[in-house]
Each structure stands twice: as structure tokens, then as C-alpha cells.
Amino acid sequence: xxxxxxxxxxxxxxxxxxxxxxxxxxxxxxxxxxxxxxxxxxxxxxxxxxxxxxxxxxxxxxxxxxxxxxxxxxxxxxxxxxxxxxxxxxxxxxxxxxxxxxxxxxxxxxxxxxxxxxxxxxxxxxxxxxxxxxxxxxxxxxxxxxxxxxxxxxxxxxxxxxxxxx
Amino acid sequence: xxxxxxxxxxxxxxxxxxxxxxxxxxxxxxxxxxxxxxxxxxxxxxxxxxxxxxxxxxxxxxxxxxxxxxxxxxxxxxxxxxxxxxxxxxxxxxxxxxxxxxxxxxxxxxxxxxxxxxxxxxxxxxxxxxxxxxxxxxxxxxxxxxxxxxxxxxxxxxxxxxxxxxxxxxxxxxxxxxxxxxxxxxxxxxxxxxxxxxxxxxxxxxxxxxxxxxxxxxxxxxxxxxxxxxxxxxxxxxxxxxxxxxxxxxxxxxxxxxxxxxxxxxxxxxxxxxxxxxxxxxxxxxxxxxxxxxxxxxxxxxxxxxxxxxxxxxxxxxxxxxxxxxxxxxxxxxxxxxxxxxxxxxxxxxxxxxxxxxxxxxxxxxxxxxxxxxxxxxxxxxx
Numbered sequence: 001x002x003x004x005x006x007x008x009x010x011x012x013x014x015x016x017x018x019x020x021x022x023x024x025x026x027x028x029x030x031x032x033x034x035x036x037x038x039x040x041x042x043x044x045x046x047x048x049x050x051x052x053x054x055x056x057x058x059x060x061x062x063x064x065x066x067x068x069x070x071x072x073x074x075x076x077x078x079x080x081x082x083x084x085x086x087x088x089x090x091x092x093x094x095x096x097x098x099x100x101x102x103x104x105x106x107x108x109x110x111x112x113x114x115x116x117x118x119x120x121x122x123x124x125x126x127x128x129x130x131x132x133x134x135x136x137x138x139x140x141x142x143x144x145x146x147x148x149x150x151x152x153x154x155x156x157x158x159x160x161x162x163x164x165x166x
Numbered sequence: 167x168x169x170x171x172x173x174x175x176x177x178x179x180x181x182x183x184x185x186x187x188x189x190x191x192x193x194x195x196x197x198x199x200x201x202x203x204x205x206x207x208x209x210x211x212x213x214x215x216x217x218x219x220x221x222x223x224x225x226x227x228x229x230x231x232x233x234x235x236x237x238x239x240x241x242x243x244x245x246x247x248x249x250x251x252x253x254x255x256x257x258x259x260x261x262x263x264x265x266x267x268x269x270x271x272x273x274x275x276x277x278x279x280x281x282x283x284x285x286x287x288x289x290x291x292x293x294x295x296x297x298x299x300x301x302x303x304x305x306x307x308x309x310x311x312x313x314x315x316x317x318x319x320x321x322x323x324x325x326x327x328x329x330x331x332x333x334x335x336x337x338x339x340x341x342x343x344x345x346x347x348x349x350x351x352x353x354x355x356x357x358x359x360x361x362x363x364x365x366x367x368x369x370x371x372x373x374x375x376x377x378x379x380x381x382x383x384x385x386x387x388x389x390x391x392x393x394x395x396x397x398x399x400x401x402x403x404x405x406x407x408x409x410x411x412x413x414x415x416x417x418x419x420x421x422x423x424x425x426x427x428x429x430x431x432x433x434x435x436x437x438x439x440x441x442x443x444x445x446x447x448x449x450x451x452x453x454x455x456x457x458x459x460x461x462x463x464x465x466x467x468x469x470x471x472x473x474x475x476x477x478x479x480x481x482x483x484x485x486x487x488x489x490x491x492x493x494x495x496x497x498x499x500x501x502x503x504x505x506x507x508x509x510x511x512x513x514x515x516x517x518x519x520x521x522x523x524x525x526x527x528x529x530x531x532x533x534x535x536x537x538x539x540x541x542x543x544x545x546x547x548x549x
Contacts, residue, residue, distance in 0.1 A: 049536070056537050057351055057509065058456050058477050061467050063278055063325045065350065081293060084333035086536070087353035 030121070032114045038101045040094070046070040047090070069093040076100050249313055251304075258300045260284060264316055271320050274465070279325050286329055287312045291338075322466040334380045337387050339410050341378055345403045346476035348380035351535045352452050352507055356384045358533060358542055359450050359505050366391060372497060373397070374427050374451040374490050377476060379407035379420075381450055386416040393419045395446070397433075399426035400473060427489050433497060445499045451490055452507040457483040483509045484519055491525050491545070503530070504545040513540050 048068040054060050066081035067089040078100060080093035102110040249267055251260050261284045268276035278293065285295040287308045304312065315328050326332045326347045331340050334348045335356060341347055359381075363369055369392045373382045376396040385392060398404040404424045411417040425431065433443065456477045461469075468477070479485055487506060494504050504527070508516075513532045520527055528548040535541035 047536075055460065056535065056539055057507070057541065058346075058349060058452075058454070059460055059464060059468070061324055061326075061347055061349070061465065061472075063275060063282065084291065084293070085335055085353060086350035087335050087357070088333065090536070 026125075030118055032111055032118070033109070034111055036102075036106050036109055037098065037111060038105055040071060040098060040101065044072050045094075045097075046072055047093075049086075065089055067093045069097055071097055071101060074101060074104065076104060249316055251309055251312055251316075253303055253306060253309055256301050256303050257284060257288070257296055260304060260312070261296060264312070267316060268319060273319060273322070275325075279319060282325050282329065283312060283315045283319065286315065291329065291331065291333075323471055324467045327471060334378075335384045335388070337383055337414055339378045339380055339383070340406065340413065342406065343471045344473040345400070345406050346377040346472050348378055349452075351537075351541055352380060353384075354533075354535055355450070355452060355505060355507050355542055356381060356388070358544070359385060359448070360389060362503060362505070362544065363389065363392070363448065368392065369447040370395070370445075372446040372449045372494075374449070374493070375399075375403075375453055375476065375486075376407045376422070377403050377452075379410040381452060382407070382420055383410055383414055383416055385450070386411075386419050387414060393421075395421045395423065397423050397425050397427055399424070400475065403473070403476075427486065427493050429489055429492055431489070431493055443497055446497055446502060447499055448502045448505065449490070449494050449498050450505040453479070453486040453490055455479040455483045455487065455507070455509045455512065457481070457509060457511075479509070482515060482519075483512065484516065487512070487516070488519060488523060488525065491520075491527055494527075495525070500547050502546075504543075506543045506545070507541060508543055510539045510541065513543060516543070 046069070048070075049064065049066075063084070065084055065086040066079060067086070068077065068079050069090075070077040076097060078093050078097045080089045080096060082092055083089050099110075099112060103112050107113070249263065251263055255263070261280055264280040264283060265276055268280055273279065281293045281296060285292060287304065288296055288299055288302075290296075318328055319325070323343075324347060326341050327343050330342065331338050332347065333339075335353050339348065359371075371382070371385065371392055371394045373394055373396040376382050376398050379396070382394040382396050386394060396407060398407060401424055404422050407420075407422050408417065411420045411422075423434065425433070454475065454477050456464075456479055458478065458481050461474070461478055464477075479487065487508065490506070491504070494502075498504065513529060517529065519525075526547055526549045527545045529543055530546050531542075531544040532540050533542040533544070
């Protein structure tokens with residue numbers, strides 16, 4: 001059985017034969033290209049906490065720790081209140097802002113999309129591997145049942161043959 | 167002293183119309199310089215309830231109630247106000263009810279607080295965890311716990327003490343009264359220290375006043391090459407620091423010594439009994455730095471529930487800071503740095519005091535906090 005693999009053919013695993021290999025690097029060799037990730041400057045950022053901190057420091061005890069961070073040139077903004085630590089939220093907000101900016105500016109080349117593609121590629125390869133494994137098992141079973149049938153039909157002959165005692 | 171405090175209780179009972187034996191006033195006391203004992207008390211009366219909520223230190227509780235061997239709990243003797251929260255309302259309604267109760271009582275941060283409390287009874291420390299359970303109904307235990315928390319909050323107990331734990335940078339610390347609750351500004355102090363320590367070399371740090379252990383434990387957690395010796399005058403705080411260190415598996419690199427830092431403090435000899443004083447590579451502290459005049463205008467959450475000895479810095483807020491510098495002269499290496507969190511006026515008034523007291527230190531850097539206030543000092547030896 002031969003299958004002509006057309007160039008640019010989508011990796012639709014159901015149409016691939018085991019003798020044809022996918023010409024793509026293995027996931028372990030695929031690197032995420034982070035060179036295009038935008039860098040942000042602190043002075044371009046506007047950070048807001050809730051007002052009313054008063055003198056601050058030891059004299060104040062506030063639980064407000066939500067961070068609202070805006071990148072002024074692009075208008076992208078993030079709100080972060082994942083942790084009860086203000087410092088942690090500020091750092092997480094900056095990471096989230098860079099990811100959001102990366103997605104907005106670089107689109108398909110952004111780190112997020114690259115990671116999604118890598119994950120989907122890994123998933124496809126795994127699916128293909130599983131499919132091939134079951135194919136082989138199915139073939140083995142077929143062969144096995146064929147041999148079984150032959151054996152059993154031989155047995156029946158034996159059964160039928162009853163040497164007569166003379 | 168016993169007479170003084172019981173007079174305070176009687177006065178509160180008189181004004182609130184509640185019989186003295188059932189009225190417990192929340193009392194915070196601190197002694198300053200010349201052993202002046204100042205008593206502040208707080209009383210919150212709820213409708214439909216006879217007993218007021220209180221918190222006090224174990225010692226004061228014994229004095230107030232004439233009871234001995236009191237177990238140390240931070241919330242005792244209250245009856246819930248009528249909150250209207252029951253097992254028939256769903257989380258959405260409960261949240262709105264709590265918010266209304268707190269707002270009507272003019273409790274600050276009512277919205278944030280109600281979210282934290284409802285999420286807490288649902289078993290989470292995250293503020294918005296309640297959103298996943300909006301249509302759920304609370305069970306009896308949860309309703310009882312929530313009523314208790316609301317009663318405590320109405321008596322102005324800080325949310326952090328109600329939760330029992332709070333996040334500080336990457337770690338979560340157990341917190342309990344009266345140990346000083348870590349403030350968000352101090353999180354930046356840890357960054358400053360980490361930035362100035364040489365990397366990949368083992369360093370010995372000295373910390374004065376760890377409190378819950380937020381600074382030393384963050385440093386230990388984020389830098390595996392350092393060891394810290396922490397000096398703490400309050401047994402309650404020292405115990406809590408040790409407890410937090412154990413929880414975070416950092417107790418191997420932390421030594422906590424219960425000692426008050428004064429003008430002529432001498433540290434006990436090393437654990438290996440070497441007689442020479444250990445030379446530390448750096449000193450870090452968030453010392454009590456609030457000026458006496460600002461101490462009066464503190465919120466009840468602070469002056470009732472937190473140990474004011476962790477805040478009171480004397481007339482100019484510099485008393486403890488100057489003692490720390492005297493300690494640094496003896497125990498920190500000549501090229502070692504001193505990292506302090508201070509009041510915004512200190513960068514301007516400290517140099518004069520250093521000169522007057524003949525302390526050979528100079529301010530290398532003044533750094534601002536997230537509110538753009540001059541909050542952090544880095545000092546080094548001047549000669």
C-alpha cells in the first residue's frame with residue numbers, strides 16, 4: 001500500500017501509513033522563540049493601588065493588594081489580585097502585561113501561540129503513536145485468529161477421524 | 167497596675183450599660199521609656215447582645231478577670247450580633263449581608279473584608295474564591311464560623327488575624343495577635359537586601375525584631391546561601407518566628423535569640439561556645455519607627471490588637487534605630503551594610519543624630535516605597 005504524501009499536507013494522522021514519517025522536528029528539539037517578546041520600561045507603566053493609604057508604613061494596616069497596571073503607550077492593562085501579597089501581585093501583573101502585549105503585537109509569533117502550537121503538535125504525535133499501536137495489535141489479533149481457525153479446523157478433522165478397531 | 171486596669175474595665179462597663187462581670191474590654195498596654203503604662207481600650211456594643219468582643223494579652227486577661235492559667239486564645243467571650251445569616255441563604259446573599267453589616271458599622275475596607283471572610287469559611291485564602299460557590303448554601307458550622315468572624319471584625323480585629331495566616335512575597339506566614347502584622351512596604355526591603363548581597367557566597371545576616379519572621383524567612387527562602395540570626399524582645403513574637411521557620415523548613419539556617427536591643431546589648435556567645443563576637447556581613451531591620459505623636463492617631467485595628475512595642479520609636483521615632491546602630495558597631499563587619507525601614511522624615515533627621523551621638527555611620531542610599539515615600543535606608547561605616 002502506498003500513499004502519496006503531498007507537500008503541505010496537514011498532519012491528519014488517519015491518512016498516514018506507517019511507512020511514511022512526518023517530516024517535522026521532535027517536540028524536544030522545537031524551541032520557543034522568545035526574541036520577539038516586547039520589553040517594557042517602568043516609566044511607561046502606570047500602576048494604581050487603592051487610594052487612602054495615608055502615612056503608610058507601620059502606621060497603616062490595609063489588606064488591599066489588587067494591582068492595576070497599565071502600559072501607557074499601547075493602552076494594554078492588567079488587573080491582578082492572585083495573591084494576598086502586594087509585591088507578588090505587582091510582579092505577576094508585570095509578567096501578565098508582557099504576555100498580553102506579546103500576544104497583541106506579535107500575534108501568531110507570540111510565545112503563547114508558539115506554546116499552543118507545540119502542545120497541539122505533541123498531542124497529534126501522541127495520538128498518531130497510539131493509533132499505530134492499536135493498528136498493530138489489531139493486525140496481530142487478526143493473524144492470531146486466522147491461525148486459530150486453521151488449528152481448530154485441523155482438530156475437527158482429527159475428531160472426525162476415528163480409526164476403527166478391527 | 168491591677169487596680170488601674172480594673173478601673174478601666176469598670177469605666178467601660180458603666181458607659182456601655184453592661185454589668186462589669188460580663189464586660190471584657192479590649193486592652194492594649196505598652197510601656198515606654200520610663201515605664202509609663204498607658205491603657206487604651208475599645209468597646210463595641212452590638213444590638214441584641216450583652217457581651218462585647220474583646221481581645222487582650224494573656225497577662226491582661228488574667229488581671230481583668232482574676233482568672234489564672236488562661237489558655238492563649240485571641241478571641242474569647244463573645245456573642246454574635248444578629249447578622250441574619252443562616253443556612254437558607256446562598257453565598258451571594260450572604261456576601262451582600264456581610265458587606266452591609268460591615269458598611270453600616272463603618273468598618274474600613276468593608277467590601278474586601280466581606281469577600282475574604284466569606285471565602286475563608288468556604289475554605290480558601292483567596293479573596294475571590296467565593297465566586298465559584300455563588301449558589302451554594304452554607305452549612306451550620308460555616309454559618310457559626312462566619313458569625314464569629316463578623317463579630318470579631320465589628321470589634322475591629324484585623325482581617326489578617328481573623329485569617330490566621332497571610333502572604334508575604336512568596337511565603338505564607340502564620341499570624342496571631344499581638345505579633346505585628348507584616349506591612350506591604352517591608353516586602354520591598356527584602357528585594358533591596360537581596361539586590362545588595364553578593365551572589366553565591368554564604369553570608370551571615372543579623373536581623374533585629376523579626377516579629378512573625380517575614381523578613382528573615384523571605385531572605386532565607388529566596389537565597390539559599392545565607393544564615394540569619396534574629397534578635398527579638400517579645401517571647402510571643404520569637405515563638406511565632408520559630409514556628410513559621412519550622413513550617414517553611416527554614417529553621418536550620420535561622421537562630422532566634424530572645425533579647426532586647428538596648429544601648430549596651432551584648433549577644434550571648436555562639437552555639438559552639440567561641441568567645442569572640444561573631445562578625446555579621448549585614449544587618450537588616452524593620453524597627454519600631456513610628457513617632458510618638460503619630461501613635462495617637464492609629465486605627466483601632468492597630469492600637470488594640472498589635473503590640474505597640476513593635477511600633478513605638480520614641481519622640482522622634484529613632485530610639486530603637488540608634489540602639490540598633492550601636493549594636494551594629496559591635497557585631498557587624500566594618501564593610502557590612504545596614505538595611506532599615508524607616509519613617510519618611512528619618513532620612514532628613516537621622517544624620518544630625520548620628521553626629522550628635524558620635525555614631526560612625528553614613529547614609530549611602532535612600533530608597534522610596536511604592537507610595538513614593540522615602541522608606542528605606544542603606545547605611546555603612548563612615549570612617
